[in-house]
Amino acid sequence: MTVFLALNLGKSQSVPVACSAIEVFQKLGVSVILDKKAQPFFTQTTDLSFLQQDEAISACDVIITIGGDGTILHIARQSLGFEKPLFGINLGRMGFLATVEENELADKLERLVRGDYTLDKRRLLAVDVQGKNSFCQYALNDLVVFKKGIAQTVDVRIWCDEILVNHYQGDGVVVATPTGSTAYSLSAGGPVLDARISGLVVTPICAHSMHSPPMVFSAERKLRIQVMSPTQELALLSCDGLQEEAIFHDDIVSVSLSDRSISLICFNEADQFEAIDKKLKGR
CATH class of the missing domain: 3.40.50.10330 (Probable inorganic polyphosphate/atp-NAD kinase; domain 1)
Known part of the structure; x- marks a missing residue:
């Protein structure tokens, strides 16, 4: 070995x-x-x-x-x-x-x-951003869209399979794998998911509403996120907290569970x- x-x-x-x-x-x-x-x-x-x-x-x-x-x-x-x-x-x-x-x-x-x-396979998030700033990334834990300035909020809309399912205004939103449900998502009030569940959890960060609960989606679902505020560079996107990318008004962020996985030894x-x-x- x-x-x-x-x-x-x-x-x-x-x-x-x-x-x-x-x-x-x-x-x-x-x-x-x-x-x-x-x-x-x-x-x-x-x-x-x-x-x-x-x-x-x-x-x-x-x-x-x-x-x-x-x-x-x-x-x-x-x-x-x-x-x-x-x-x-x-x-x-x-x-x-x-x-x-x-x-x-x-x-x-x-x-x-x-x-x-034993080997525990953990599926990754596939993140595809199209717009003024286009790129693709993978994440084991989570994707976070968050405000750039300390006095600013982010107006975020989320579609699931092309159906608008939520509209958050606040500090941002976390899309986490079950693996990442114990990270930032949990701190923002999201649920802990069994890592062997195949799905996604979407958790708002300090939403300016009392009716913005976290949402759990099936692994087969495809999510789309848009920052709707009509300003210049307002939000940032980070995968696993490792790198920050600017997200502009009307950039399309597509998120789904990838077929790619990481094997953790248990x-x-x-x-x-x-x-x-x-x-x-x-x-």
């Missing part, structure tokens, strides 16, 4: 945790690859390979991130098309995607090598709910 350890070097604990993981893997006869950018931090560690990120993803059997959910979201996007399973070692605060904690490291890594795990059939119990309820 060959694993790629993808570190968030912005977190001080990532290098010592990686060293602990490398020690376990080397005892188990597993080959370890790291990104070339991490090489200066591992001058005292032998029998490692350092490759460019794309080469490392291509050469490995499994991707392991060391950081938080943001690190998984970043690597998930970079690894699209390679179809490599991944899991995350959590150094962040919450960890709904990166569910392996430091104190579980040795046990979970040994289980990985033994093949004692060591417990209820990893998602265990994480919710620990992180949200403080147990």
Whole structure:
């Protein structure tokens, strides 16, 4: 087995945790690859390979991130098309995607090598924007359309299969996958969806109405979002919080569940709910 350890070097604990993981893997006869950018931090560690990120993803059997959910979201996007399973070692605060904690490291890594795990396929959002600013992106967690200025609101209309289903005026709107239902959507008042459900949840952000509940749509539905305010660059769009793109008046944002997916390694059939119990309820 060959694993790629993808570190968030912005977190001080990532290098010592990686060293602990490398020690376990080397005892188990597993080959370890790291990104070339991490090489200066591992001058005292032998029998490692350092490759460019794309080469490392291509050469490995499994991707392991060391950081938080943001690190998984970043690597998930970079690894699209390679179809490599991944899991995350959590150094962040919450960890709904990166569910392996430091104190579980040795046990979970040994289980990985033994093949004692399951794969949980998580479908991605496909986002297609047409208009003054045209682009296509994928998202594992969510798409967010939000106001640019602190004193501005966004007037958003949402169609489902060409039928107008809602009109929000407020700070914006979140369209989340079941995977992303525990992220921004939850903070905005959306429901927690079982990650194995195939569907979409649309949650307004601080809507200026008491009658703007979140809405859950079937996986087969195709959504269309328009920012209706007739001004110049007013709103921004972000997929998984990784990049912001300007959205102009009457740009068409088409959103649907993609056939593309990411495979997350699970060591417990209820990893998602265990994480919710620990992180949200403080147990």
